[in-house]
Amino acid sequence: xQGRLGKTVNTASKPGRRSEFEALYERHSRAVWAVAFARxxxxxxxxxxxxxxFLRLWREWESGQEIQNPRAWLLRVARNLAxxxxxxxxxxxxxxxxEQFLGIGTRELSPIENLEQAERTLSVRxxxxxxxxxxxxxxxxxxxxxxxxxxIAEILGIQSSAVHMRLSRARQRMADxxxxxxVDAQS
Amino acid sequence: MKSKTxxxxxxxxxxxxxxxxxxxxxxxxxxxxxxxxxxxxxxHTSRGSAWYSRSALAFSVVLLLGxxxxxxxxxxxxxxxATKNGLTEGATASGKNIFKNLDPMKSDPPSSx
Numbered sequence: 256x257q258g259r260l261g262k263t264v265n266t267a268s269k270p271g272r273r274s275e276f277e278a279l280y281e282r283h284s285r286a287v288w289a290v291a292f293a294r295x296x297x298x299x300x301x302x303x304x305x306x307x308x309f310l311r312l313w314r315e316w317e318s319g320q321e322i323q324n325p326r327a328w329l330l331r332v333a334r335n336l337a338x339x340x341x342x343x344x345x346x347x348x349x350x351x352x353x354e355q356f357l358g359i360g361t362r363e364l365s366p367i368e369n370l371e372q373a374e375r376t377l378s379v380r381x382x383x384x385x386x387x388x389x390x391x392x393x394x395x396x397x398x399x400x401x402x403x404x405x406x407i408a409e410i411l412g413i414q415s416s417a418v419h420m421r422l423s424r425a426r427q428r429m430a431d432x433x434x435x436x437x438v439d440a441q442s
Numbered sequence: 443m444k445s446k447t448x449x450x451x452x453x454x455x456x457x458x459x460x461x462x463x464x465x466x467x468x469x470x471x472x473x474x475x476x477x478x479x480x481x482x483x484x485x486h487t488s489r490g491s492a493w494y495s496r497s498a499l500a501f502s503v504v505l506l507l508g509x510x511x512x513x514x515x516x517x518x519x520x521x522x523x524a525t526k527n528g529l530t531e532g533a534t535a536s537g538k539n540i541f542k543n544l545d546p547m548k549s550d551p552p553s554s555x
Contacts, residue, residue, distance in 0.1 A: 313475035399461035
């Protein structure tokens, strides 16, 4: 492995693979989770996709495959897995992915607070569903992972200016929709 | 890596509240890659078992052929009066000689016409 991005990864049979695997997980799992979450807007599915993505990386090592750019490989596999998960869910349910796991807060809330938060979360989610996945990628990396613009641009392989532009567009769209829906974000 | 800037406007706060509520806490641990290793073991086992089975089969066939060859060619003592056609000297191939020691109740010599 070389440098920050880990340019060279060899087979799983070599010594130290496990520690290298854990280092890659520590370094890239949040970005992998983010791109999976951006497709489903579902935390549990994104977690499952992340775990499966890294297990597939290990299997690639076991089969002797050499991965030159682990992060690019991981993000590509995560996107494909998330897409496949969405398709299989559609075939199984005949509907859109289930709208569960709406992110109702983990701390103790009163029933009214719970209801308000669930309503607010659902409203934000519906607005996010109308955005392109590429914009949701950026929003997830920005607001869920708290990455700065340069890091987001590096992860997604785009220019920082493009990140700025899409963020501004998504913010404006959200502001319009929030005012249209009458959602009070301050509450 | 991470920006620590605050998000002053309500849109940023809305986004932050939503996405932060979705992030797993605590973050999931690194998956155990051992879970994929057992998938490889049966392959190695079956390969070894197949090789062993084939070897045992080949050895058995060779052993069977060898024993058969030994029994038919070398272990039978030669008949003292054997001739090239397999009959002992003085013997005739008539039907009477062939069937003379057989049970007369069960079989009769074919009548020669």
